[in-house]
Amino acid sequence: MALKFTIEEINRRADILPNITLGYMVYNTRGIERESMRGVMSISYGATDVTFTDRWRFPYVYRMVPNEGYFHQALIQLLKHFGWTWVGIMIEDNKSDYVKRELTELITSNGICVEFSYKFAWDEWEATTDWEHTILRSTARVIIISVSKDKLMAVLAFIHGNSSLRRIWILSITYLYADILYNDLAEILNGSLTFLVSAGEIAGFHGFFLSANPAQYPADPYINWIWYNRFRCSNSLMEQKTLNRSCGYLGNETLASLLHFRQLDLRVPYSVYKAVYLLAQALHVLLSEKTSHGAPTEKARLERELNPWKLNHLLRNVHFPSSSSQEEIYINEEGEAPGQYDLTNLVMFPDQRDRLLNVIKVGSFSTVAPDQLIVSDSAILWHPHFTETPQSVCSDSCIPGYQKVSREVEFSCCYDCVPCAEGHISNTTDMEMCIQCPEDQWPNDKRTICIQKITEFISYEDPLGQSLAAVSVLSSLTVILVFLIFMKYHKTPVVKANNQTLSYSLLLSLTLSFLCCFLFIGRPQKVTCLLRQVTFGINFTVSVSCVLAKTVTVAIAFNATKPGSKIKKWVGTRVSLCLVLLCSLLQVGICLVWLISSPPFPDYDTHTYTGKMILQCNEGSVSAFYTVIGYMGFLSGLSFIVAFLVRKLPASFNEAQLITFSMLVFCSVWVSFIPAYLSTKGKYMVAVEIFAILASSAGLLGCIFIPKCYIILFRPEQNTRRCLTGKHLQ
Numbered sequence: 001m002a003l004k005f006t007i008e009e010i011n012r013r014a015d016i017l018p019n020i021t022l023g024y025m026v027y028n029t030r031g032i033e034r035e036s037m038r039g040v041m042s043i044s045y046g047a048t049d050v051t052f053t054d055r056w057r058f059p060y061v062y063r064m065v066p067n068e069g070y071f072h073q074a075l076i077q078l079l080k081h082f083g084w085t086w087v088g089i090m091i092e093d094n095k096s097d098y099v100k101r102e103l104t105e106l107i108t109s110n111g112i113c114v115e116f117s118y119k120f121a122w123d124e125w126e127a128t129t130d131w132e133h134t135i136l137r138s139t140a141r142v143i144i145i146s147v148s149k150d151k152l153m154a155v156l157a158f159i160h161g162n163s164s165l166r167r168i169w170i171l172s173i174t175y176l177y178a179d180i181l182y183n184d185l186a187e188i189l190n191g192s193l194t195f196l197v198s199a200g201e202i203a204g205f206h207g208f209f210l211s212a213n214p215a216q217y218p219a220d221p222y223i224n225w226i227w228y229n230r231f232r233c234s235n236s237l238m239e240q241k242t243l244n245r246s247c248g249y250l251g252n253e254t255l256a257s258l259l260h261f262r263q264l265d266l267r268v269p270y271s272v273y274k275a276v277y278l279l280a281q282a283l284h285v286l287l288s289e290k291t292s293h294g295a296p297t298e299k300a301r302l303e304r305e306l307n308p309w310k311l312n313h314l315l316r317n318v319h320f321p322s323s324s325s326q327e328e329i330y331i332n333e334e335g336e337a338p339g340q341y342d343l344t345n346l347v348m349f350p351d352q353r354d355r356l357l358n359v360i361k362v363g364s365f366s367t368v369a370p371d372q373l374i375v376s377d378s379a380i381l382w383h384p385h386f387t388e389t390p391q392s393v394c395s396d397s398c399i400p401g402y403q404k405v406s407r408e409v410e411f412s413c414c415y416d417c418v419p420c421a422e423g424h425i426s427n428t429t430d431m432e433m434c435i436q437c438p439e440d441q442w443p444n445d446k447r448t449i450c451i452q453k454i455t456e457f458i459s460y461e462d463p464l465g466q467s468l469a470a471v472s473v474l475s476s477l478t479v480i481l482v483f484l485i486f487m488k489y490h491k492t493p494v495v496k497a498n499n500q501t502l503s504y505s506l507l508l509s510l511t512l513s514f515l516c517c518f519l520f521i522g523r524p525q526k527v528t529c530l531l532r533q534v535t536f537g538i539n540f541t542v543s544v545s546c547v548l549a550k551t552v553t554v555a556i557a558f559n560a561t562k563p564g565s566k567i568k569k570w571v572g573t574r575v576s577l578c579l580v581l582l583c584s585l586l587q588v589g590i591c592l593v594w595l596i597s598s599p600p601f602p603d604y605d606t607h608t609y610t611g612k613m614i615l616q617c618n619e620g621s622v623s624a625f626y627t628v629i630g631y632m633g634f635l636s637g638l639s640f641i642v643a644f645l646v647r648k649l650p651a652s653f654n655e656a657q658l659i660t661f662s663m664l665v666f667c668s669v670w671v672s673f674i675p676a677y678l679s680t681k682g683k684y685m686v687a688v689e690i691f692a693i694l695a696s697s698a699g700l701l702g703c704i705f706i707p708k709c710y711i712i713l714f715r716p717e718q719n720t721r722r723c724l725t726g727k728h729l730q
Contacts (some may be wrong), residue, residue: 001222002269005208006276016284027220035221041311043279045271048174050612053334060316063336064275065197066367071174071337072103074365075144076110077373078170078343085413088140090155092147103146113394113413115140126514141392146172156188166385168192168392174267174341186357191383195341199267200327206266210256226255246653265359274322274329274337282314300594339367347381397429399637401447404432420447422610432472439606440504440613453606453613458521458683458690465521475698489712492719497655499553502576506546507705513539513697517690529600534591536693537628541587542580543700544632544666547653547659548639549576551655554656555646587631594624605682614682633670639663655704662703669696 041060044052048068052061079087089103104117116134134144147155152173171194217223239468319330332338342517343363348356363375367415398404398417403426405416420426424434425443427594437450444451458465486495486503495503516539519532553576603618619625640663646656673692711718 001209001212002202002205002272003276004217004220005202005269006273006370007203009204010276010280016280017287020283020287022280043275045268045275053336055335058335060312061335062278062331064271064278064564065174066337066339066341067172067180067334068172070365070367071172071195071341072106072425073339073367074341074343074373075170075172076106076112077365078193078195078375079107079112079142079722080110081375081390082372082392083397084142084168085112086115086134086140086142086392086394087112088115088138090135090145090147091117091119091142092151103144111410111412115394115411140167141390142168142170144170144172148173156186165325166383168382168386168390170194186346187348189346189357191381191386192346193380194344196344196359197267197271198268198340198342198364198366199265200322202266202270202273203323205269205273209269210254213254222648241309270356277320277322278315278329278331279311281318281320282311285314285318286310306664318512339365341365343373343375345380345619350384398426398431399429400426400431402426402431403434404430412554425450440604442611453611455604455615456609456612456682457523457615458686460522462683464683464687468517468687468694469521471694472514475694475701476511476514479507479514479701482701482709483507483511485709486705489719492712494708494711494719499550499576502546502550502553502580503705505580506543506550506700509539509542509546510697510701517693519687520690524602524615526602528665529602531596532617533600533619533625533628534595537591537632538584538587540632540693540696541635543697544635544639545580545583546706547700548583548635548642548665551639551642551646551656551659552576552579554659555642583635587628590624590627590631594621594628597621598624608681612682616682616686629670629674633667635664636663636670640667658704658707662700666696667701668689669699 003024007024008080008305010016011021041062043062043064045064047061047063048065048071049066050069052058052063053067053069079085087107089107091103103151104114107114115138118134143717145152145155152171169189169192171189171192173194174197188646198709212220212223213229214220315331316333316335319328321327322329330337341364342361343365345360345362346357349358360379360381362379363373365373380389382388394414395404395416398415402417402419405418406412407414407416420443423443424436425447427448428436434447440453441450442453443449458468460466460469483504486500486507489495490500513536516532516535518527519535519638522528556575598621600617600620603616605614607615640660643660643663671690674690676688677685677692
């Protein structure tokens with residue numbers, strides 16, 4: 001009917017093929033492939049097979065519909081739009097394995113999993129329940145039905161028999177026919193989706209179609225077939241004997257009275273309409289070219305010169321607007337119409353009396369548009385079983401803070417969601433792998449963002465830092481007080497008998513030792529990291545060297561009093577000062593080598609504590625650090641041994657006993673320091689070192705100077721030469 005209408009319309013127009021009347025003959029088009037290879041021109045209105053896109057094999061095949069490859073593209077974008085990653089496919093057995101494989105591979109290559117791809121064997125489908133069990137056991141809520149219109153009824157019958165089976169059906173048919181919309185089983189398709197070939201308006205066709213009757217077109221087999229099936233009448237004499245009535249007796253009966261034709265789908269007629277117009281325009285261009293050269297246009301010459309290769313050239317270059325819809329009609333390089341579809345929703349309204357499926361356009365797909373797929377989500381009416389937009393996934397999306405871990409199955413869409421590991425986050429859904437936070441950051445409780453780690457170091461706001469600083473200040477003030485006492489009473493026997501120069505040097509180094517604790521407190525900086533171990537090491541070396549010099553002085557003084565002694569010339573302050581200077585310079589040399597080769601620097605530790613970043617000084621060279629400590633240990637051990645050997649000298653040289661005890665305390669502190677230092681981390685490691693500095697310095701101060709201050713201040717009667725030479729200090 002569309003072919004008849006279009007040809008009659010063209011023949012009435014004076015601007016297309018003037019003085020030429022088009023006619024037509026109807027053939028069976030199933031041999032389109034064979035006829036094309038023989039050089040016969042074909043313009044199809046319904047062939048969608050991708051095979052015909054091969055222009056080398058089918059140079060004379062043109063189509064006014066897009067190939068099914070465009071439908072597959074639209075299908076993929078639709079699945080992605082709704083996030084449907086878990087689908088099933090039902091495909092007809094007469095479709096090639098290539099089509100089935102291509103569709104499955106296309107879907108899976110876009111991150112969508114196919115739970116099942118069932119191929120119907122229609123010859124024996126009634127005898128087997130395998131395909132029924134496949135669908136019933138499936139968990140995919142979206143199923144793609146790629147079967148013909150005739151087989152679709154059989155599928156719907158099965159679905160109708162399983163009322164609990166609720167799925168979203170996506171039909172691969174690109175045209176809808178009346179028997180689908182009005183079938184008793186059509187309710188099953190309520191809420192389903194399908195891409196239909198885009199349709200345009202054909203002015204006057206609807207009225208033409210509904211008013212056509214056998215009396216008007218007695219030779220048209222299609223009209224006679226419709227009336228024979230719908231009104232049970234015929235104009236054929238043989239059929240009239242069976243039906244006992246002629247169509248002429250129906251009076252004013254028309255197709256408009258039939259329910260199936262009230263909602264007429266113009267998609268197939270529109271494709272026919274465009275195909276006829278395309279050919280007519282090509283012939284019109286050919287005719288115009290001949291008349292422009294003044295050549296005759298008689299029918300015989302036109303038929304003689306009308307070759308397929310000429311039409312091929314013209315058909316590929318014809319562009320013209322449709323007279324009805326103003327759509328630009330043309331054929332692309334693949335010999336077909338552009339991929340344009342209407343996304344339609346098949347809906348049956350609850351208050352609807354007839355069982356009519358309404359076709360509602362809810363979107364569109366066009367390969368020539370910037371946004372190929374446009375969907376109006378709010379316009380879609382799902383099956384009443386679904387209260388919201390249905391989801392079809394094998395596994396729910398992994399929320400931020402989790403990552404996907406594939407299960408031991410063949411489907412990549414099936415996975416488990418596991419929390420991100422420590423130090424990692426995921427800030428979007430369905431992340432394949434969590435992101436590791438920078439070293440100075442840590443995940444929040446939900447592991448969705450990285451936050452700054454809590455920095456830890458001994459600060460002046462910390463009670464521990466405040467306590468150590470207070471002890472350091474008090475100890476320094478105590479040393480200064482002792483120094484002032486010695487300065488005030490520098491002429492007394494107690495002060496004079498203890499080598500004033502060494503005593504003052506020792507007090508000065510002890511003061512600096514107490515104060516160097518401030519280099520360990522506060523945020524580690526480049527300067528403090530460079531100075532703190534070096535300052536501590538040199539100050540303590542001076543202190544221990546002074547103690548060693550005092551002990552050596554006592555030993556020299558005792559032996560110098562023996563008759564005939566040759567070491568009298570060593571008695572005095574020169575030897576002791578040289579000894580202090582020599583021992584200290586060795587430590588200074590070690591420290592210089594350390595600073596030059598591998599100096600300490602500010603660093604941070606992000607691995608010891610979870611969620612904390614320990615700010616610390618990296619010593620640069622651990623061996624250099626322990627060399628400094630070892631050298632101090634050697635000097636203190638040597639001082640202890642010398643002091644222990646001279647501890648029983650006469651009372652006038654009784655300072656050796658105090659030195660022995662002070663070095664015992666000093667060595668005990670630093671021997672305990674090593675395991676304690678190695679077993680602690682973070683700010684407590686620094687606190688252990690500060691405590692060792694304070695304790696060992698306090699041991700030297702308390703054991704060597706406090707007893708003398710006690711005599712000076714509280715027992716002045718013992719601060720005489722007679723008492724010092726007559727008995728031991730009590």
